[in-house]
Amino acid sequence: MPLSEFDLIERYFARQTPSQNVDIGIGDDCAVVTPPPGSSLAITTDTLIEGVHFPVNTAPADIAIKTLAVNFSDLAAMGARPHWVTLSLTMPDNDEIWLDEFAAALHDMLGQFECALVGGDTTRGPLSITLQAIGLIKAGRVMRRDLARPGDRIYVTGTIGDAAIALAVLDRPVAERDWFLQRLHRPSPRVGFGIDAAEFCVCAIDISDGLAADLAHVIQSSGVGAVVHLPQIPLSAQAKSYFDAAGGIDWQQLVTGGDDYELLLTVPERHEPALLALADEHQMQVTCIGEVTSEAKMKLLLCDGTELPLDHKGYRHF
Numbered sequence: 001m002p003l004s005e006f007d008l009i010e011r012y013f014a015r016q017t018p019s020q021n022v023d024i025g026i027g028d029d030c031a032v033v034t035p036p037p038g039s040s041l042a043i044t045t046d047t048l049i050e051g052v053h054f055p056v057n058t059a060p061a062d063i064a065i066k067t068l069a070v071n072f073s074d075l076a077a078m079g080a081r082p083h084w085v086t087l088s089l090t091m092p093d094n095d096e097i098w099l100d101e102f103a104a105a106l107h108d109m110l111g112q113f114e115c116a117l118v119g120g121d122t123t124r125g126p127l128s129i130t131l132q133a134i135g136l137i138k139a140g141r142v143m144r145r146d147l148a149r150p151g152d153r154i155y156v157t158g159t160i161g162d163a164a165i166a167l168a169v170l171d172r173p174v175a176e177r178d179w180f181l182q183r184l185h186r187p188s189p190r191v192g193f194g195i196d197a198a199e200f201c202v203c204a205i206d207i208s209d210g211l212a213a214d215l216a217h218v219i220q221s222s223g224v225g226a227v228v229h230l231p232q233i234p235l236s237a238q239a240k241s242y243f244d245a246a247g248g249i250d251w252q253q254l255v256t257g258g259d260d261y262e263l264l265l266t267v268p269e270r271h272e273p274a275l276l277a278l279a280d281e282h283q284m285q286v287t288c289i290g291e292v293t294s295e296a297k298m299k300l301l302l303c304d305g306t307e308l309p310l311d312h313k314g315y316r317h318f
């Protein structure tokens, strides 16, 4: 007999997760939580739909990890520490093998981040997962996208373009294909780094729609412009080999491909030493890719100083 919704929640999702501040968790009409004194809440939600945000037949563990990672990445971009999540799961049937794998990966990653699943909902329909994540921010230590100032240097964490390559090689046997797929399906949200960067950095965004699109969000909301030196964009060794084999870097793909889940931060020169020291401490690669300018325009410069024209800036939601 198929599981009832109550049994399903009981079996797969009602667990004690190591997080303080939960007064009432799963099982009542609402969860009740009490934020510690002196902290603000950062709240975000994302929906992942099969065939839109992840390929059909993606492994359930990968879906669980990506769902948490994309939300935690938004929290990281504000300098918030993930604390509670709610989950709304729509699926075609109660596939217990699927649920076993999904729930195991979900609880495992929640445990790593000391974050509690405090509520949710299940319904029948095409596979889609909506997660809401609530994080804590130390009072006054928030990073926003509208505080870039002319003269700031633009930094990114990690490497850019790996997930876009994964999407391009889904059906092709290329070298390091599994590594690219790992970057697509299991991004590493830069949570610890984002929280510490918020001690001195006021402007950040996470790169989810594509480097050009997300930088455009920053400069538009800040009322400034930017120059990006394309050859400075950090590539993984795997991406370098991929582009070498393909006859050169596809700049359009690099700056418009989404799903990087790296952070883009803008910092005034005086904070650069702090940023580099922090990167060292976290063993995080950070790379300066350009500067914020006063002219409200984004320029993407190639090696020879000419501008790259963009067909579009990045992932379009509609």
Ligand SMILES: [Mg+2]
Residues within 6 Å of the ligand: 073, 074, 077, 205, 206, 207, 208
């Ligand atoms: Mg974001």
